[in-house]
Amino acid sequence: HAKGLGRNEAAYFTPDMSEAVDSRINLESELMVALQEDQFSAYFQPRVDVQTGDIHGAEALVRWLHPERGMISPADFIPACEDSGLIGKLGKFVLTQAVIAQRCWAENGHTLKISVNLSPVQFVAETLVEDFIQIVEDNGGDPHSMELEITESVLLGNDQATINKLQALVDYGFHIAIDDFGTGYSNLSYLHRYPISCLKIDRSFIAQIESAQPIIELIISMARLFDLDVVAEGVETAAQLQALKAYDCQEYQGFFYAGAVALGDFTALLDCDGAAAA
Numbered sequence: 001h002a003k004g005l006g007r008n009e010a011a012y013f014t015p016d017m018s019e020a021v022d023s024r025i026n027l028e029s030e031l032m033v034a035l036q037e038d039q040f041s042a043y044f045q046p047r048v049d050v051q052t053g054d055i056h057g058a059e060a061l062v063r064w065l066h067p068e069r070g071m072i073s074p075a076d077f078i079p080a081c082e083d084s085g086l087i088g089k090l091g092k093f094v095l096t097q098a099v100i101a102q103r104c105w106a107e108n109g110h111t112l113k114i115s116v117n118l119s120p121v122q123f124v125a126e127t128l129v130e131d132f133i134q135i136v137e138d139n140g141g142d143p144h145s146m147e148l149e150i151t152e153s154v155l156l157g158n159d160q161a162t163i164n165k166l167q168a169l170v171d172y173g174f175h176i177a178i179d180d181f182g183t184g185y186s187n188l189s190y191l192h193r194y195p196i197s198c199l200k201i202d203r204s205f206i207a208q209i210e211s212a213q214p215i216i217e218l219i220i221s222m223a224r225l226f227d228l229d230v231v232a233e234g235v236e237t238a239a240q241l242q243a244l245k246a247y248d249c250q251e252y253q254g255f256f257y258a259g260a261v262a263l264g265d266f267t268a269l270l271d272c273d274g275a276a277a278a
Ligand code: C2E
Pocket: 045, 060, 061, 062, 073, 074, 075, 078, 091, 094, 117, 118, 119, 149, 179, 180, 203, 233, 234, 235, 236, 253, 254, 255, 256, 259, 260
């Protein structure tokens, strides 16, 4: 590739950069091995009722347990999955785990909503809709209790093929949430143009809940106006939860209640939740 560059440009290709390219290629091949060798798992973070503290649902978050390097954060490998096309397979894996978990909870008397992150890159696949329907059908899932989290960028692209896929997913029964809401170039016209059911307030606003109060309250009233659910992300303190109660926010996620945990640990949380309510 470097051959194609002009003289001057080639001069900028430093050893540092070739190391970065090498480590990127290594990462991509390690990710392929990781998929084959089942090093990925889905963790679940509770989605909690702000007023009552009851668990209403869960977000499935992928984890990579690397044989030497231990647990690796998705922030460090999702971009490489998107660049290499592996995100399609990874996304289907996480959706499958989410359907299985949701069914298992339902069979134990807990009807929970499960949400799964959907990368903009996954919309490139012609078979996205069929693949997702197949996964739900094959695993006895219920699309009406499932939510797909997309970012504003997916809608702002205004790509007709993407919008058609989104609509087909909604027609099948999936709900759609806007993740990290408030951080994109919010052109809010999409709120009435597209079939959205939930806004997830980005955790950067919750981290600065005092100065961000007007924005948070605005998002919550907008959600009410458009008849959408609203979830606050990244709640870490009792004071933040208290403020969200006062703003009449519906649900939250955050370390204050629990981070993302393995399936068994989530089920244990549910049992405690049930016991506390009884
Ligand atoms: P996200 O979808 O916005 O998920 C929320 C992230 O915030 C998660 O990080 C979660 O563990 C973290 N978090 C939750 N509560 C708190 C809190 O109280 N304080 C702080 N500081 N952080 C909190 P995680 O699991 O590292 O995931 C990071 C991002 O990676 C996700 O952001 C999502 O964009 C992406 N991601 C994770 N799993 C998947 C997946 O299966 N597919 C795709 N496409 N993306 C994924």
